Amino acid sequence: MVDVAVVGAGQTAFGQHPGAMKDMWSEAVRACVESVDGDVSLSHVEELFLGSTAFGGGQLGNTAAYLGEHAGMAGVPARRIENACASSGFALRDGWAAIASGRADLVVVGGLETMNDLTPERKRYWLGVSGDTEWERLAGLTFPGTYAMMARRHFHEHGSSHDDLVHISVKNHDHAVDNEHAQLRKAVTFEKAASGSMIADPLTLYDCCPTSDGAACLLLASAEVARSLTDTPVWMRGSGAASDHLALHDRPSLTSLHATKKAAAQAYAAANIAPSQIDVAEVHDCFTIAELLATEDLGFVEAGGGGAFASEGRGRRNEGATTVNGSGGLKAKGHPLGATGAGQVVEVFKQLRGQAGVRQVDDAEVALTHNVGGSGATCAVHIFGRGLA
Numbered sequence: 001m002v003d004v005a006v007v008g009a010g011q012t013a014f015g016q017h018p019g020a021m022k023d024m025w026s027e028a029v030r031a032c033v034e035s036v037d038g039d040v041s042l043s044h045v046e047e048l049f050l051g052s053t054a055f056g057g058g059q060l061g062n063t064a065a066y067l068g069e070h071a072g073m074a075g076v077p078a079r080r081i082e083n084a085c086a087s088s089g090f091a092l093r094d095g096w097a098a099i100a101s102g103r104a105d106l107v108v109v110g111g112l113e114t115m116n117d118l119t120p121e122r123k124r125y126w127l128g129v130s131g132d133t134e135w136e137r138l139a140g141l142t143f144p145g146t147y148a149m150m151a152r153r154h155f156h157e158h159g160s161s162h163d164d165l166v167h168i169s170v171k172n173h174d175h176a177v178d179n180e181h182a183q184l185r186k187a188v189t190f191e192k193a194a195s196g197s198m199i200a201d202p203l204t205l206y207d208c209c210p211t212s213d214g215a216a217c218l219l220l221a222s223a224e225v226a227r228s229l230t231d232t233p234v235w236m237r238g239s240g241a242a243s244d245h246l247a248l249h250d251r252p253s254l255t256s257l258h259a260t261k262k263a264a265a266q267a268y269a270a271a272n273i274a275p276s277q278i279d280v281a282e283v284h285d286c287f288t289i290a291e292l293l294a295t296e297d298l299g300f301v302e303a304g305g306g307g308a309f310a311s312e313g314r315g316r317r318n319e320g321a322t323t324v325n326g327s328g329g330l331k332a333k334g335h336p337l338g339a340t341g342a343g344q345v346v347e348v349f350k351q352l353r354g355q356a357g358v359r360q361v362d363d364a365e366v367a368l369t370h371n372v373g374g375s376g377a378t379c380a381v382h383i384f385g386r387g388l389a
Contacts, residue, residue: 002099002100002102002222002223003100003222003235003388004099004100004220004221004222004223005221005223005233005236006218006219006220006233006234006345006349006384007036007037007226007233008032008036008040008218008219009032009216009217009218009219009345009349010028010029010031010034010035010216010346011028011031011181011214011215011339011342011346012024012031012181012215012216013180013181013182013183013214014181014183014212014213014214014333014334014335014336014339014343015210015213015334016116016213017116017213021058021067021112021114022066022067024112024114024214024215025070025071025110025112025217026071026072027215028110028216028339029042029071029073032108032218032219033219036219036230037230037231038228038229038230040106042071042073042076042108045073045106045108046098046104046105047078047095047098047103048064048068048073048077048079048108049079049081049091049094049095049108049110050063050067050068050079050081050088050091050109050110050111050112050338051081051082051087051088051091051092051110051339051341051342052081052087052111052112052337052339053082053084053129053338054338055113055114055126056114056115056122056126058114058117062080064079064080065078067112076108081094082338083373083378084130084337084373084378085284085286085335085337085340085341085371086284086341086371086372086373088109088110088111088216088339088342088343088371089241089342089369089371089379090241090378091109091111091341092109092342092345092380093239093241093380093382094109095107095108095109095218095220096220096236096382097239099220099222104222105222105224105225106219106221108217108218108219108220109218109220109342110215110216110217110339110342111216111338111341111342111343112214112216112338112339113212113213113214113215113336113337113338114213115212115213115337116211116212124143127211128142130377131143131146131246132248135247135249136247136248143375144208145200146248147203147286147289147290148202149254150248150255150289150293151203151289153255154254154255154289154306154307157255158304158306158307159304160304160306161307163194163311164292164306164307164308164311165202165203165288165292166194166206167190167310167311168285168288168291168310168315168331169288170187170188170189171310171315171324171325172325172328172329172332173186174187174316175316175317175327175332175359176327176328176329176333177328178359179327179328179333181327182327182328182332182334183212183332183334184328184331184332184333184334185332188206192206193206194206207287207288207289208287208331209286209329209330209334209335210335211335212334213336214334214339215339216339216343217342218346218349232353234348234352234384234385235386236383237271237273237366237383237384237388237389238267238268238270238271238382239266239267239270239380239381239382239383240262240263240268240270240380241379241380242260242263242266242378242379243259243377243379244257244258244376244377244378246377248375251376255293255303256293256297256303257293257372257379258376259372259376260293260298260370260372260376260379260381261297262379263380263381264297264298264370264381266381267368267381267382267383268299268383271383271385272389273366273383275299275322276321278298278322278368278383279322279323279363279367280326280348280352280361280368281322281368281369281370282325282329282345282348282367282368282369283295283298283324283329283368283369283370284330284370284371284372285329286331288331290372291325291331292306292310294372295309295310295324298370301314317359323361326347326351326356326359327343327359340371341371344369344370344371345369348369351364351367352364352367352385352386366385367383368381368383368384369381369382
C-alpha cells in the first residue's frame with residue numbers, strides 16, 4: 001500500500017451563490033492549487049473524483065466531466081460519486097484507494113452542490129430522496145422528522161433532553177463566527193436557540209442546518225510526490241466506510257448509526273489509534289441530534305453519554321480532549337450536500353498545518369472527518385495526521 005497525503009485543499013464560502021456550478025467548482029479548484037506549497041499543474045492530475053447528488057436535477061449526466069473541463073482538467077478521467085450527503089466522503093475514499101493501490105500518483109477529489117436555485121417545495125422533495133421513499137417519504141415523513149424520531153428515542157432511552165441539543169447549536173454557531181467560509185457567522189444565545197420555531201418536534205429551527213450552495217476541492221498525492229510538493233503534507237492514516245438499512249424501521253436501534261460505528265472501527269484500526277487520540281473532529285451534524293449520536297458512535301463518549309458531553313462543553317475548541325466541529329459544522333458552516341465531506345477535510349487540512357488562524361486548535365496532531373449519507377444509510381470516516389504514525 002502506498003502512503004497517501006493531502007497536499008492541497010480549498011473551498012468556496014458556503015451559502016448562496018448566484019453563479020453557475022462550474023464557477024463555484026473552478027473557484028474551489030483554484031483555492032486548492034494555491035494552497036499547495038510547491039509548483040503543481042493540473043495537467044499532471046491522473047484522476048478526478050467528484051461527489052454530488054445533482055440536487056434539483058441539474059446536469060445529472062457527466063457532471064464530473066463537465067466540471068473538470070471548466071476547471072482546466074479536460075481529458076482527465078472523471079467520475080461523479082453519489083451517496084447522498086456522504087458523496088464527497090466516498091469520493092475521497094475512492095481517490096485514496098486509487099493512490100494507495102499504486103494506480104495513480106496525483107488525483108483531485110471534490111464535491112459540489114447547488115441547492116438555492118429551487119423553490120422551498122422543490123428543496124423539500126430533493127432533500128427527501130436520500131431516505132426511504134416507499135415507506136417513509138410517501139407516508140409523509142420529512143427529513144427533519146426522521147432525525148426528530150431519533151432525538152425522541154434518545155431522550156427516552158438515555159435521559160437526554162432538548163437542552164443538550166441547544167448546547168450543540170450554540171457551540172457550533174460560536175465556532176462559525178471565526179470561519180470566513182461559514183454560512184451562518186453569527187452567535188446565538190442559549191435562550192434564543194432554545195425557543196426557535198418548531199420544525200419537527202423536538203427539533204426547532206436552531207437544530208437544523210441550512211440549505212447551502214458550495215464547492216470544495218482536495219489534491220491527493222502519493223508519498224513520493226507529496227514530499228516533492230510540500231514539507232507539511234497531511235497524511236491520510238485511515239479510511240473506513242459502511243452502509244446500513246435505508247429505512248429506520250429496519251434498524252435495530254434509533255439511537256446509534258451502525259454505519260458510523262463500523263466505518264469508524266475500520267478507520268481507527270487502519271490508523272492504529274484510539275478515539276481518545278483525536279484532537280479535531282469534523283462530524284456530520286445535519287441536525288444537532290446527529291452530532292450527539294456521532295460523539296457516541298465515534299467513541300468520544302460511551303453510549304448514552306452524548307447529552308452530558310454536549311451540555312458540559314467538552315466539544316468546544318480547546319476545552320476538551322477533542323474539538324468537535326471547530327468549523328461550525330454543517331449546522332453553521334453550511335451543508336451543500338455533495339461538498340460537505342470534502343469541506344470537512346479542508347478544515348482539518350488547515351488545522352493540522354497550523355493554518356486555521358483564530359480558530360486554530362492547540363497542538364492539533366490527529367484529526368477525523370465523519371460524513372453521513374441521508375439518515376445514516378451510508379457513512380465514510382477518515383483519519384488524518386501530521387505524521388504517518
